[in-house]
Amino acid sequence: MGNGTSIGRVRGLGSAKSGAHHWLLQRFTAIGNLLLVLWLVVSILMLPNLHYASVIEWIVKPVPATAMALLVISTFWHARLGLQVVVEDYVHEHANKFACIAALNLAAFGGAAFGVFCIIRLALGAHA
Amino acid sequence: MGGVRVADGKGIRKSMAEAGTKKNRPLSPHLQIWRWGPHMLVSILHRVSGSGLAFAGLGLLLWWLGALASGPAAYESFAGWVWADLGTLDWSGTGILTGLVKLILKIVVVGISWSFFTHMSSGLRHFVLDIGAGFELGVNRLGSILAPVAGILLTVAFWAILLLR
Numbered sequence: 579m580g581n582g583t584s585i586g587r588v589r590g591l592g593s594a595k596s597g598a599h600h601w602l603l604q605r606f607t608a609i610g611n612l613l614l615v616l617w618l619v620v621s622i623l624m625l626p627n628l629h630y631a632s633v634i635e636w637i638v639k640p641v642p643a644t645a646m647a648l649l650v651i652s653t654f655w656h657a658r659l660g661l662q663v664v665v666e667d668y669v670h671e672h673a674n675k676f677a678c679i680a681a682l683n684l685a686a687f688g689g690a691a692f693g694v695f696c697i698i699r700l701a702l703g704a705h706a
Numbered sequence: 707m708g709g710v711r712v713a714d715g716k717g718i719r720k721s722m723a724e725a726g727t728k729k730n731r732p733l734s735p736h737l738q739i740w741r742w743g744p745h746m747l748v749s750i751l752h753r754v755s756g757s758g759l760a761f762a763g764l765g766l767l768l769w770w771l772g773a774l775a776s777g778p779a780a781y782e783s784f785a786g787w788v789w790a791d792l793g794t795l796d797w798s799g800t801g802i803l804t805g806l807v808k809l810i811l812k813i814v815v816v817g818i819s820w821s822f823f824t825h826m827s828s829g830l831r832h833f834v835l836d837i838g839a840g841f842e843l844g845v846n847r848l849g850s851i852l853a854p855v856a857g858i859l860l861t862v863a864f865w866a867i868l869l870l871r
């Protein structure tokens with residue numbers, strides 16, 4: 579960023595041209611979360627109990643396993659978008675902001691990958 | 707919000723118009739200066755609950771899935787931590803520490819459920835506002851009161867069904 583002319587000071591600081599897309603994705607993933615987490619809440623309430631055998635019997639079936647994988651993707655994506663806004667609101671120093679967003683991306687992708695991996699492993703039969 | 711109010715430093719509240727000379731006006735609006743309304747509460751609750759869900763909620767989700775994928779022993783250990791049978795806790799020696807952690811985890815689990823239902827309610831309020839509806843002062847205020855109340859009621863209903871079934 580230049581500090582000479584007034585145009586030089588503001589050049590590059592305008593709209594990133596991706597705000598509307600971010601906003602819309604936050605809504606799409608919010609709808610996904612709404613459906614999928616409510617489904618999980620109802621499923622938990624309908625299980626006879628939360629012991630290992632009961633949960634396994636339920637989660638390894640194709641539809642619950644697919645829905646759980648989608649739930650992991652939707653919630654992690656939504657949380658990544660949402661926390662990005664929180665970081666942008668409170669972390670002002672450029673390098674710190676960059677580090678926070680980088681860490682957020684790593685955590686979001688890593689967490690979602692781990693969750694989906696666990697579900698696939700369960701669904702494909704690697705359990706007692 | 708029906709007239710922004712400012713404090714004059716002696717705890718006396720005046721309207722912006724009668725706030726006196728330039729000298730004793732606040733230099734910039736400050737959090738304490740605003741009269742709290744339900745709109746501000748619902749706004750900050752949405753952020754707090756969303757962030758809580760992201761860290762604690764998604765963390766718990768992964769712990770649960772990881773424990774399930776690791777087998778019955780890991781699942782027993784997971785369940786013993788997050789939803790311990792309070793009667794079996796041993797309050798002596800290091801048991802005090804693990805007992806406290808298990809108590810806190812119970813509060814965290816209930817807190818996550820409250821966060822979800824509260825965030826869901828204020829999220830639905832966001833959807834209404836997003837389509838341009840609900841901006842009349844009375845309706846808007848009502849919605850910002852209903853959202854957190856619905857969050858609490860849904861949380862109570864969830865735990866009542868889960869524990870009393």
Ligand code: HEM
Binds near residue numbers: 611753759
């Ligand atoms: C259960 C998993 C969920 C997580 C982890 C989560 C997390 C978050 C986070 C961290 C934010 C950012 C908050 C902020 O900027 O102040 C956010 C925003 C948002 N959430 Fe969620 N959320 C979840 C579920 C939901 C659901 C079910 C809905 C809808 C009913 C929803 C609707 C929204 C909306 C509309 C926003 C954007 C608010 C804005 O533009 O300021 N979320 N969420």
Ligand code: HEM
Binds near residue numbers: 737753
């Ligand atoms: C009269 C005082 C206030 C004014 C004029 C004000 C104004 C605003 C404005 C213009 C926005 C941006 C809205 C948007 O992104 O669509 C905002 C967002 C926000 N405000 Fe305030 N605010 C006030 C008080 C407060 C208070 C007291 C709190 C909480 C401690 C608060 C918490 C927030 C939060 C968390 C957001 C982001 C939420 C979201 O995107 O949904 N505000 N505020």
